[in-house]
Amino acid sequence: MPELWGLTAHEAGDLLRRRETSSHELTEASLARIGAVEPHIKAYTTVTDEVARKHAREADEAIARGEGSPLTGVPMQIKDLICTKGIRTTCGSRMLESFVPTYDATVTTRLYDQRIVLLGKGNMDEFAMGSSTENSAFFPVHNPWDLERVPGGSSGGGAAAVAARECFYALGSDTGGSIRQPAALCGVVGLKPTYGLVSRYGLVAFASSLDQIGPITRDVTDAALVLNCIAGHDPLDSTSIPRPVPDYARALQEGVKGLRLGIPAEYYGEGIDAGVKEVLEEAAKVLEGLGIHLEEVSLPSTRYALACYYIIAPSECSANLARYDGVKYGFSYQDTDDMWEAMEKTRQYGFGPEVKRRIMLGTYALSAGYYDAYYLKAQKVRTLIRQEFDEVFQRVDALVTPTSPSVAFRLGEKTADPVQMYLSDICTIPVNMAGLPGISLPCGFSEGMPVGMQLIGPHLSEETLLRVAYAYEQATPWHTKWPPL
């Protein structure tokens, strides 16, 4: 048997229920693992060891009473833009460096209700804006497969921590690929649920029509178990879908024979590395071997999704981040008597370059005279993107694409050119534009680095996506590969 910290969440949970280990032991093993590898990875903004030990005691007591669920007592990490009462929630920003929420996000409450163990908060690109976690105001995260490379972003802390076995699973958030792209680059599983499936209450807002919380895990079974815990209607989020939630873990076993998957040509063309394409072609053969029917499909508006996204997301961000004015919470510049100067300096010193860039872009796109040409136009193109997905899902159950156009790139490689960095999300952005669910799972290696396969389905098709992902995972060895740390 591997070390305790090397187990999946469901394996750890099984041991707990058989009383072959305790939450105390899992927690101490995880904290020791963090102590050993965190200096190289930097996946946490805050390690909450005292909270973790308290949670572990409570979980062990609950298990002793015969209570608990599959995740009870299993240690995990929460991305640092999801509110945790009494625990610093920084959003990877100087602006919120000492912000301590006075309430829990709904997902935090749901995890606590299952008596999970919180190990700490996940490092991230500032306010979730970025594709490499180099925009963290504190320190960049390093990819466990090659410390000279980025882990992807913005949930780079979560993906790197899961890959490095510094937690059993993590919660991330995904606005344009921020769960799936880092999961792909770190060789783990990342699920972005349908918009509205998971409550956003207590998630610090970036782009409200796109943001969604989801799990980052070591395998597909864990993704289903975490989704079971966090999905479901929440009256505190007006965009939350009022619908009963199925048992996603049960759906895994239902088989995939006869399913129809589409291969959209636009996701395999210009800008996608040859090595990534080769790995995906092999993966497609495995899917066919499972009795899945594959067919070529076309989504011609895909080429407009990136431009669309970089108008809509910054526009929403410029409105959402107007709240950081130095008055109610967060960093506050005091060295002046002038109200406007205080506000401008608060934002100048509190925000990093990428956040400023997007606030500027969004402000411009929404400003008088440009609104129709940029924001309204982008919303109309968004409609076309959504309609093309709707049409293609009349014919196929889901789509198979690369998650990222390349494997993990080197730290510093794309920081000087925002446009190059933005292209990292070219395969994931269309999914958010249409509010669809998408999952990334490991499907091989190129240049010695993990490659991710993305499955995209219609609204609320998580069961189908998880079924396909599970069948593929069981037929391949990729989820058992570990970074050489």
Add this chain to the structure above:
Amino acid sequence: MPLSRDEVIHIATLCRLGLSEEDIEVFQEQLSNILEQFEVLQEVDTEDVEPTGHSVALHSVMRDDEPRPSSDKEDVLANAPRREGDSFRVKAVLEEHGA
């Protein structure tokens, strides 16, 4: 069309963002490059296309107007950079005139 220096300063004023001289130069170039990427949208025919603001068909959500406790006053003020009694303390908003 590249952004002018004045436009960059105007945008920063609209969003109350202080910029250094260097910021202004860098943003002028970077934002112009990004805006150039947006030109591709002009080739899409969106005549008669409705805009999408929200990707999942949901209508306004109504709930019963039942009284319930609001946040605790101390919680609301807990992260205040400056506080006076039960208020957030801010810089003077109105200028004094004729004094």
